[in-house]
Amino acid sequence: MKSNLKKASLLFTGILVGGKLFAQTPDTTRASDYVKPFSGDDAFRTWSIGVSGGVLTPYTIIGSNRKQDFTSPKANLGYGVYIKKQITPAVGIQADFLGGKLGADNSQVNSFGNTYDSYSTKLHYAASLSANVTVGNISWHDNKSAIQPYVSVGGGTMHYTPVLTSGGTSTNFRTDNGGAINEFYIPVGVGVKFNIAKGINLDLGYQVSFVYSDNVDGFNYGSNNDRFSYAHAGLEFALGKKSKPQMAVHNPVSSMRTEYMMENQNTKNQLQAQIDAQKAQNDQLKADLATTNANLAKFTADSDGDGVPDFYDKCPNTPAGTKVDGAGCPLPVAKDVKVYVTEADRQVAREAVKNLEFDFGKATIRQHSDESLNKLAQLMVAKKFSLKLSGYTDNVGSVEANLKLSRARAEAVKTYLATQGVEPSKITAEGYGKASPIASNKTAKGRQQNRRVEFSLY
Template sequence: MKTILKQGIMLLGAVAMTTYASAQDNTATPEPFAKGAYRTWSFGVIGGVMTPSVFIGGKNDFSNSELGAGYGGYLKKQLTHNFGIQGDFFRGTLKADNSTGTAPVGSPYKSFETEIKWGGTLSAVYNIANFNILSRQSYVTPYISAGAGLMGYRPTTTDLANAESTLNGGENIHELVVPVGVGLKFMVARGVNIDLGYKMNFVDTDNLDGYRRGESADKFSYGYAGLEFALGNKAKPQLAFANPAAILEKNYIAKYDALKAELDANKNDPAMADKVNKLSSDADGDGVSDFYDKCPNTPAGVAVDGAGCPLPVSKTIVQKPVTYIISEEDKKVVADAIKNLEFDLAKATIRSTSFATLDKVADLISSKNLSLKLAGHTDSQGSDAYNMKLSKERAESVKAYLVSKGVNASRIEATGYGESQPIDTNATAKGRQNNRRVEFTLFN
């Protein structure tokens, strides 16, 4: 089996190399995003080998994995230059035994063979080469794929006494399968590709090999080679092999060559020569050729539009800032707020009796765009650190209340001075009460 597989891969590689040159197509290509300009449907037939082990996750419940045959086909819809949806169908055989290596401890089986009666999956396929849109390569495309599906299979085990048995009474077992694959496609002719790939298939159960040994799920791999055929109009290229950047470049070069050829053919025509001279000359040096310049002889240094005409000069209007003069009535609003401001004992919590006059201060600041400085003070009772902290918290509490009423926070400065700036003696109760205060200072 291994020899046949190697010979098949070598044959496909030789076909790819010898037909590469015949796949070159120098004819004009459609625009890269033109609707209906490409062939987007294709189907493929593949065949290869299956084995109950994968590169990621190792073997199942037998020590020696063997090669079994696998075959199938697929139908693919290419949605963009590098992304497509593919439906796969496959069948095959999985085999393994415990003749070499270290068999699982306590295994009651000598070998197994599982017939995959049918399998169907739906996968997303990404063409890796087209992720780099500047690549000029359009005839070899690596890809990755991942998807999910369902398969039906029948495992047969042989125990240590050479007795065979089947799970599920010989009926097919149906389980979820998740395929993850990589591959490489070669365009060998217009609409014909060689498809080489490898898939790791993860089954949502532990009975694929007929031996339920633990909770770990079984898996198998499928290495394949095949041919893909594009469906549709043979004159259209395949979207999967189209390179947007290379197509744009090719089409623009073709248009440039056609225009150059037309100019060369008419270079002796006086009318054409006059147009060429106007296109290449700029007498007033404004950056617009004389052929398109609707305002010739523009003075040097003047900014112009696409037609060569001077751009209008905008006038900058400077608005003088308006300064609001704080009135006596405004000062009275602030004085009332100071007079009525009360806090809970030894706390920064404002009492509800203060809200009405504070609301008027908030409205004044917002309506007349004023700023406010809040300075918190305490008496001398308590430590310096405690008094400094309490005075700062009370000033911040007033600021937070005004901000909650719609005042811009950047318009209010809150500072605490503790007991450092008394306005009365701290020797009497009335003096200490006067010293416990939050001062309001309005300014523009």
């Protein structure tokens, strides 16, 4: 047993020293660890392989060891390899292979009075498929995770050959199939991984395998199935492009922080560039304005205060309060002219109202309304009439929308008449929305009548 413990100790030491050598290469590169948040699996290394060595023993930290078939468990050298596919940063599927030897001395006395001095079981292989769950892989102090505690559970088959020794004579437990046995077992493990270099992890773990039989030691005592443990140290190597981070150790919080810092810096640079460009533009505008003010100073003097600069004033020294034209000369005093609106004139306005239609929900005048509006425009130009336009809508829609639409329709009529020669100052346009309906809004015909613009000549 001392020889086996020495071998296991040397194996642990070698792995730890190797880990220290790897760890001496500082991982200061952070850009290579960055992955855009919410990227797919292609952005990571999701496959890895691992090797391990350690101690195989029937002694376990779970359950009562006093009730095992042999009372003095031995520690023997074990070894293992695995391949793992990481599904998410926290969950991976792992295929394990475990080999080595189990042994113990001093059997219990079974119900037949049989005892054995020792047993030695060659574990040809134990192959299993397990779920490996990382308990935590985010470091809030470092950009890259450093430690990942994990748990695992699975199931598989093991192929082994138990040999019993009594009185110096060794015999196989089974006489058929070369003494070999195949059994189902359930491995349950815990451990912790240390990131010693990019894509390389030191794996320290402890696994208890529960066998679905009582044949591992070749001796039946009591009603308990056999179990054994494997305490190990090993190295895990990520497969794939070295430029990609390993999913199992990736820190998504770091990537989100990097993304934020990059976007923040880009935004800051863009804003600074815009500020600098705006400052340069403002400086140029100030210079241009100063030049323009200097050139226009001579055009701003207005000695008589009539609103026309002296440079353009053809009639200087106009008395205060006198209305002048663009040349600064007094405007002729307009004589009051009385305007009379006849019944025939009102009939022209009524025809224009009767034939006026708009597109539904719009301020677009339909073409067949043009003829009546043209006659009204000719009348207003000829007799210098003024016109008040009052726009109305039906009750479909909100109050605010109807007010806006009624004003727009009145303005549309005003614009049309202005294009026909009527002075815009002769026309006032108001909108009253769905107020003052002239027909029922419960029928399509009534609503059509309520969508109108009323004309008042004066």
